[in-house]
Amino acid sequence: MNNKTAAGAGSLTPPQQVSRMDLDRLRAYRDHLDFYNGVQWPGRPRARERRLTFNYARVFVDKVTSYLMSGLSFAIEPVTPGDGDKARQAEDILYKVYETNNLEQLDFDTELDAAILGDGCYKVTWDSREKRVRVSAPDVQGIFVWWLGDDFTRVWRVASRYRLSADEVALLYGVRSRNSRPESTVVEVWTERRFELWLDDALLERKANPYGFIPFLIYPNLREPKKFWGLSDIPALMEPARELNRALSQLSLILELSGNPIAVLENIENAQDIAVQPGAVWEIPEQAKAYLLDLLQGGGVKLHVDYIDLLYRTLHDISESPRTAFGDNQRGLSGIALEMELHPLLQKVKRKRLTRTAVYRRRNELILRVLEQMTGEDFGSCRSRVIWGPVLPQDRARLVRDEEIMVGAGIHSRRRAMDELGVEDPDAELERWLEERSRVDKAA
Numbered sequence: 001m002n003n004k005t006a007a008g009a010g011s012l013t014p015p016q017q018v019s020r021m022d023l024d025r026l027r028a029y030r031d032h033l034d035f036y037n038g039v040q041w042p043g044r045p046r047a048r049e050r051r052l053t054f055n056y057a058r059v060f061v062d063k064v065t066s067y068l069m070s071g072l073s074f075a076i077e078p079v080t081p082g083d084g085d086k087a088r089q090a091e092d093i094l095y096k097v098y099e100t101n102n103l104e105q106l107d108f109d110t111e112l113d114a115a116i117l118g119d120g121c122y123k124v125t126w127d128s129r130e131k132r133v134r135v136s137a138p139d140v141q142g143i144f145v146w147w148l149g150d151d152f153t154r155v156w157r158v159a160s161r162y163r164l165s166a167d168e169v170a171l172l173y174g175v176r177s178r179n180s181r182p183e184s185t186v187v188e189v190w191t192e193r194r195f196e197l198w199l200d201d202a203l204l205e206r207k208a209n210p211y212g213f214i215p216f217l218i219y220p221n222l223r224e225p226k227k228f229w230g231l232s233d234i235p236a237l238m239e240p241a242r243e244l245n246r247a248l249s250q251l252s253l254i255l256e257l258s259g260n261p262i263a264v265l266e267n268i269e270n271a272q273d274i275a276v277q278p279g280a281v282w283e284i285p286e287q288a289k290a291y292l293l294d295l296l297q298g299g300g301v302k303l304h305v306d307y308i309d310l311l312y313r314t315l316h317d318i319s320e321s322p323r324t325a326f327g328d329n330q331r332g333l334s335g336i337a338l339e340m341e342l343h344p345l346l347q348k349v350k351r352k353r354l355t356r357t358a359v360y361r362r363r364n365e366l367i368l369r370v371l372e373q374m375t376g377e378d379f380g381s382c383r384s385r386v387i388w389g390p391v392l393p394q395d396r397a398r399l400v401r402d403e404e405i406m407v408g409a410g411i412h413s414r415r416r417a418m419d420e421l422g423v424e425d426p427d428a429e430l431e432r433w434l435e436e437r438s439r440v441d442k443a444a
Contacts, residue, residue: 015185015198018161026141030141032116032235033116033117035234036057038058040055040238040245051245052245052248056237060319060321061112061115061234064115064233064320064321067349068111068356070391071422072104072107072388073419073422074091074360074364075384075385076382076383079380079381079383080381086380087382090382094368101135101136103135106135106136110122111356113139114140114219115232116234117140117221117232118232119218119220120219120221121137121138121219122137122216123138125370133371135363138162142162143158143159143160143218144158145157145159152227155218159190160187161185161186164184164186166182166184185200192212193209194207195207195210211373215366215370217362221233222351233319240311240314243311251304321344321348322342325345345391346391353388357386360386361384361385361386364384385419387420403417403420404417414426415427415430
């Protein structure tokens with residue numbers, strides 16, 4: 001059932017609607033997650049079938065995510081010069097929100113989840129008990145979205161489904177579930193104006209949206225043209241990974257059989273006294289033949305190894321993660337040569353960062369809007385700038401040289417240069433630099 005069909009099912013409650021929506025998407029999520037966790041052989045194993053699993057899919061996803069999230073930071077800049085103090089205040093508060101919500105770890109976990117499933121999600125709300133902004137990452141397997149027409153950016157309703165135990169329901173909402181099951185299904189339905197909370201099929205609460213916006217940020221891992229939901233990193237790896245598992249399992253079996261040789265007997269009716277063991281002596285009729293089957297003769301194993309090497313290279317090509325990204329730099333590449341070797345990985349990281357830049361900028365805006373609504377603070381007109389760390393080591397040295405030139409030419413301020421280089425508190429660092437320069441001038 002598509003979004004419009006589900007939305008038009010007026011006789012169904014929201015929990016009933018979402019239970020019939022996006023079944024193919026949710027099935028794909030489960031398949032991708034299973035494959036990432038090592039469930040990579042199709043069907044059930046046959047009797048005595050050997051199935052080895054070499055989970056390269058997990059390794060590649062983890063590796064790309066590590067490169068993607070290296071050195072992420074942000075800076076808040078005023079739109080007008082008069083809002084400089086408010087922009088610095090907003091930046092300080094945002095860093096506190098990041099620390100209290102442990103967003104460095106949450107962001108990495110969410111990016112890993114997005115790479116596996118194909119989509120990621122953040123939720124920005126106000127915790128009335130702790131009097132602070134809470135940023136969470138709901139499981140996209142429980143997220144359902146309605147948009148207007150063919151414009152995927154105009155999301156008008158979002159539903160979040162999750163399960164809670166009876167004790168959790170009583171603790172959070174002060175009610176007891178009506179069913180006898182140990183868990184209940186909770187569905188939150190958000191529009192810009194309304195909020196509904198459903199417990200199983202019963203409406204527990206309906207009120208005006210306290211924020212005035214839908215507090216969810218749903219984004220794709222990689223954007224598929226003309227579609228809302230994104231692309232996972234897993235599907236492209238499935239076929240070569242399965243074939244690699246099959247080829248290695250087959251080679252393992254051949255080597256095992258070669259270590260336990262098979263006796264081949266010709267023109268012998270009874271083989272009870274034939275034993276394959278060290279020092280064994282066989283007595284056979286004059287016209288009979290007996291020999292050990294050599295599975296390694298004729299270079300057969302080399303054909304298997306060459307095929308495995310081809311599959312191995314295919315995996316690296318499809319994942320856009322050259323072997324050099326794993327520290328295998330046998331040719332001693334450096335500088336531009338190393339960058340060209342890693343160019344596929346750099347391009348993949350760049351594609352992902354295009355989407356993430358907009359997501360993290362929007363998340364900062366939502367955090368500040370919630371703070372303004374709930375605390376009465378005024379952060380003026382400011383904008384968030386997402387700063388990504390260098391992917392390659394030499395990028396750092398190049399960035400330092402570039403900023404040195406920019407500052408010397410009066411194009412960038414020292415504060416902007418420190419932002420670009422990932423200094424967490426540029427204002428404090430600038431104050432220390434000014435104090436140090438003043439002491440040096442006095443000493444001179």
